Structures are given as structure tokens and as C-alpha cells.
Amino acid sequence: MNASSTALGLFGLRLSLFLFMLLWALLKVTTPGSYAGEGIFASFYGINLGNAPVIAIGVLQIAFLLAFVAGLARTITTGGVLLMNAVTLLVSIPTIAPVVVGGGNILFAASLPVLGASLALFLMRDRDTFLSLSGDTAASRAAA
DSSP, rough: OOOOHHHHHHHHHEEEEHHHHHHHHHHHHHHHGGTTTTTTTIIIOOOOOHHHHHHHHHHHHHHHHHHTTTTHHHHHHHHHHHHHHHHHHHHHHHHGGGGGGGSOOOOOGGGHHHHHHHHHHHHHHGOOOOTOOOOOHHHHHHHH
8 A cells, every 4th residue: 555545545534523523513513412411421420510511622623633633742732532433432332332242322432443443543543644734744744
């Protein structure tokens, strides 16, 4: 596999992770009530928030994800995406684990390959150069 096909494949991971996570961030802005109060934040994270903080979190998450999909500050943005997905998986374990014995919600198991994709992208972030606005590429580091 050559460098350009690797970069293209990593861009595919970056774009698909962005689209997947953008949906959740947009929900925080458009339907904050499902996260606020006794909603998702209370159920999974043990945090009871009002609508305004949920909207603020959504807006910040959207801004972060835009930097991520643009390929800016790849160590920070891919690391942040990896961290967000790892935390989501950790808080979802009580919902995922019963699936093994016929209970729970199998839809939460989707967080497993999402975490794998996030980890792969983080580990290969220096090769993720296709449509990346970051000037920090493997070629530029080798030339320095």
C-alpha cells in the first residue's frame, strides 16, 4: 500500500468519525432536553445539567469536531476524539455487557468499532495528510 492510499483511507476514517460524532453534538444543540435534567448526562455520566450547559457543550463539541475534520492540530483533535469515544464506551459498558447474555441494547456495541477507528486514526495521525490543513506531516518532519 502506498502513502497516498494510506492517507486517503485515514481521511475516510476521519470523515466518517466526524459525521458520526457530529450527529450526537447536533442533538445536544437541537434537543438539549434529551441530555439535560434526568436525561443522558444524568443516566450515563451521573451529571444533572440544564439546557444551557448542554447547548454550550454541543457548540464546543461541534467546533472541536470541525477542527478535527479539517485535520488541524492532529495530536490534540484526534486525541480528543479518541478520549470522547473511550469515555462513551466506558459509561456504556453496563448497557453493552448484558447483550452477551441476551439483554441490554446491542446498538451501544457500535461504540467498540468506533473506539477502534479512533485509536487507529490517532496512532497513524502523522500519515493522515489528505485534505488536512495541518502542516505537520511526516514528509515535513523528515525534511526538517
